[in-house]
Amino acid sequence: MEYEYPKHSKDKSQASKELLLIFFLTFLFFTGYNMVVPILPIYIVSTGASKLELGFIMATIPATSIIARIPFGVLMDKVGRWNITLLALTLQLFAYIMFSLTPPVQILYLTAAVYALAISSFGPSVIAIALDAAPLGSKGSVMGRFYASIGASMVLGPLITSLLTYHYTYQSVFIFTLTLPAVGLATLLTLKGFSIKPTRPSISSLQERPVTSSLKTIIFQRNILLLSAASVTFFISLGVFETMFPIYVKEDLALDTYYVGLLFAVRGIPNAFSRIPAGIMADKVGRRIPLIISYTLTFTALFTLPTAKNIYLLMMLIGLYGFAWGSRTAPSAALYSDNVSSRDTGFISTIIWLTSDVAMALGSGLAGALTMFFSIPQIIRLTSILLLPGLFLILMISESKR
Template sequence: MWKEVFSVNKKHLALLFLVAFLTMLGFGIIIPILSLFADELGASSFQIGVLFASYNVMQLIFAPLWGALSDRIGRKPLIAFGLFGFSITFILFGLADSYVEMLVYRILGGIVSAAALPTVNAMVADLFPPEERAKGMGVVGAGIGLSFVFGPVIGGLLSGYGFAAPFFASGGVAFLTFIVILFALPESLPKEKRTSSRQKEKANPFSALFGSLSLLYGILFIVSFAFSGLETTFALYINDLYGFTSKDLGYMFLIMGIISALVQGGMIGRLVKRLGEPRVLTLGLCLYGIGFFTIPISGNFWALSLVLSLFGAGQGMIRATATAMITQRTTIGQGVTTGAISSMDSLGRILGPLVGGAIYAFSYSGPFLLGGVLMIIVLLWFRTRYHRLPEQQKQA
């Protein structure tokens, strides 16, 4: 019987890997193009920043709300809704001929797409027992990592046909994924396990952030904050100091993305079985800290690529294990929980670029040194307070 269940879950996980990959592939495709498209329509640098921030703000607000709804009505409807909305809003964005239209579609896109990826993680939590959950989260994370390897490359190639082309491609990929979900993805949350309307108040979408698991949510926020500051300033840093081009940067992030996908897809399960989630999370934070502190002393392409590889490996360890640890211990619905996780990531991606950019104006190395210091603080915080986390919940 257990072999049968595991086999079904493996097939389910393969579909979730595909969904995560295709969803974030569409997002990755537009990464190199969004700023240039907005600039072509006359947007200022501040307005372009607002375009990026507005999407993340909507994700921050709506991911827990959609997650709570998925606990009540099931996962599949929310994933399908999120991807269909993603498809429509990205196609409309490609058709936009003014900044105001861009901003409206970007806001709507942030609202609807917030229903998709957190709910995929909730599906993993539904399907896999606590001891297998980090492995499941790692496989989904590998799909996301690979999408950011191939997405920007595809987007760059498609931009030769006009800045709108990548957005049409992203919308098309999202619609394809929507069709796959409708016909191939089974529901993971049986009706008897769903929360009722009476339980809705107890499962407050934002209360999770301030409860007994705030340590783990805080770690995910700080890691996202620090890495977003790096993403914002690293291209400027390698150009200002060493004259590297965007092409060089693309190759560096390609190496990082491949390593991140390999770690999440192939190593997380084995590492967790051997060391346990807390030690793997600690190792990931250590790799991040080393990476931040060694950027200022790395002065050539291969050294910088090696440093980014540390982030690629560390990212897989941190996200998969922290997410697994939260979902193992939560006492509210998995949809609410994964939505709250997504909100912490979004909040970090809102604040990190603002702080990183401001510090970079005073010191080229400042954002990276800040990231290193934050990793030391997080490590000490985690090691001294981990024993206060609640016990794992029994798998229902």
């Protein structure tokens, strides 16, 4: 099934089935993603890369996504969102095969780029399908369930990684991840195979919706500008954290590798459980309040985290970080969607992911460069301060009464 206008003409039963399929595919995709996140920096360093190279290789993933997001967004409207989802799962499978072969440092840049193409194509396509299928007045709760599927993967993925690295090598993680996109591809082709085919938009359709006009309309809206700028501060700190925290645990705290996966799972549990309530809260009291709570708690957790030497205190702060992150996702997506027409959900989903790409690339690259001057705990604390301007930008957002 391809994109239809208006979205409310879509059969409710069909929309519900599409949402269930999207939630399942999203869970599979991000379970693999979250299995890799805790060990990827350690894995890269183990191949002989320096910390500076680590930062650049990690930055290659979001940097490639920056280049690919807009073309995939345009392609999504031309060939269909389900087709792009199919392509994303295929690319993810191929990337995991490349990682499992333990390539040299130079080839890791290419591997990271292929992996980035999977990430940059999957996110916008599935979030656009989910937003399009959401009933009126329920975008926040639907986004809560959508992001809860990602949140659940943030628990299961790192836990599997922790178990595998306790008994086996890094390669075992990548070999296991191969099964996830394979199952996703089989499910998608089985349930949607009859409609997985390119569609040719009519000339009138393309004229009704020129790309540059849609982008300008979206990008120059005040709320979208403010939210995007605030999101940049959030994801810069996240890029720094995900690049350096595994190394910090392994080298500074001298903990075994499986602890890294365990700590990421601890972050994932409150992240998963906070997403649906935050989405429901956003529908009832507005988008700003849960966002204000999220940014405040994120700053508190990251600024305090490097001072924690006790494993239990570290787990508490990681859990707080997960709760804060989960509280941000659904209200943020719903606020973006509030400020565009239904036919622009494809573009807005691209912008949501593109914003995180830009900031994650900056964060990863910055983290690698700062290791030449500062320790990892100092880097995490310094970059957490960026969240304070982000909080100020959230306070400047104006919401119309729904």
